[in-house]
Amino acid sequence: MHRTGGEPPLLRLEDICIKFGFVEALKSVNLDINRQEVVAIVGDNGAGKSTLVKIIAGFLQPGFGHIYLNGEEVTIPSIRAADRMGIASVFQGQEFCDNLNVAANLFLGKEVNIGGVRDDEEMNSRARSVLKTLSSAIRVGSPIASLSTGQRQTVAIARTLLNDPQLILLDEPTAALSVMQTAEVLSYIKRLRSEGRTVVMVCHDLPDVFAVSDRIVVIRQGRISGVHRTVETSYEEIIAEIAGVATEHEYEEITESPKYGNMVRERKLIDRTMSAALDRNAKGYWAGNE
Template sequence: MADAVERKPPSGELVLSLRKVCKVFGAVSALTDVDLDVHAGEVVALVGDNGAGKSTLVKVLAGVHAPTSGTMTFRGKPVTLAGPNDALALGIATVFQDLALCENLDVVANIFLGEELNPYALDEVAMEIRSWKLLNELSARIPSVREPIASLSGGQRQTVAIARSLLLDPKLIMLDEPTAALGVAQTAEVLNLIERVRDKGLGVIMISHNMEDVRAVADRIAVLRLGRNNGIFYPDSSNQELVSAITGASDNAVSRRHERRQTPHGTEAEMRP
């Protein structure tokens, strides 16, 4: 469980609150009595092993799946999401792992795709100005908003996807594996973006398997295991605590490897297999 150090409660507005959320698919319980709070100006990392329920929870919050039971409160009001459009209208934006960008279109077209300022006549100048404004707010390193997505790096593509998510002025952004398959420099760029989004006063949910990235930007770390809550932790929580919560046991391959690395003078006979 989380360490005993006294923590100050988050100071920002409580943006999202889930209580006893369940999701059942036939005979399979994907989520069981899940609680989660996210405040404005806070990054909450959602971690867990494969099959822990992270993707299902994200889809519930994005309006893709309706919860079987439980309550959801957004900015102090009980809400029900009938679909993704409801989530967007409410102020919940999601950047999925595949980003859903059109490589043959430029940055402006991708940011405004489906959300053109005027559905009857494209105002290219206004959209370009708004695109630059969004990117500048993130201190993004994009050479030109007229560059096709195909010419951008992985980190720059993630930047465009995050900028697009800010278009409708959301209060909560969910990022699904935002640093997956990125190099060191690109990962640092995306982590900086996440911090800037937090500094804008938005609530952020970050789903990631990379604990180093999680520790770098998260204010709190929520662990899911087998569809249930399994603890709230912090960036300074020990590796052993997090591994135990994620895997459900303290004696496992990850923790044994960590122990060996902490005892470099140990002999092979002293090391567990």
């Protein structure tokens, strides 16, 4: 989707393999990531989800395979190199300096200097601008230590926007968040897509995946077992692929599980809270309001 004519995908992975000792973590992975879409990568623990994202981010190097960015073959030797290529990433446990404010944390290690002097005014201005892009109500002068877990995640996402990336990689962006915080982060992800960016997210929570993704990639035991357009699949189909379900009886057990019913109800709650979060931000609670 989001392709025109003979335009190559934004990112193409061909035969990506990686081993840790004698363990094959990824086995001949082939995947296209298109422009202006949200792709969710799902799978059981140890399936290879985060490993795949870390290869795209430059954190890990594949043992074999080819990576193409905008149709050109590339190597991504480091996270810094990925950043220069327009690939930004947010991993779990993002570190902040609790003694600094939001703006200072956004520019940590990338401070704006004029004549050797740090330009706080310019950094504050750019911080407001990037947070306003997300419709975030976070104030740039707030101490980072005063923010909730969800707000800190928002700052981590905002930090990726400073270099105007094409592709943003998110590893479990809604983990350990409340329903409202989750809804806000998911609404920010939708906003990133509406601005023309592509988001690849690892996520274990299927209601979040179905709420925001355009395509779902299922990884099982180091291989891609399925790629689905979200509007054309279901919880049952995705769970079955994650679990490696092979029989009709096993498939029926999925739909009869109380866990499945809980996911359906949670998805409806997320949709309502996402709408509430968007409505609240639309009323003018911008990051620039001090």
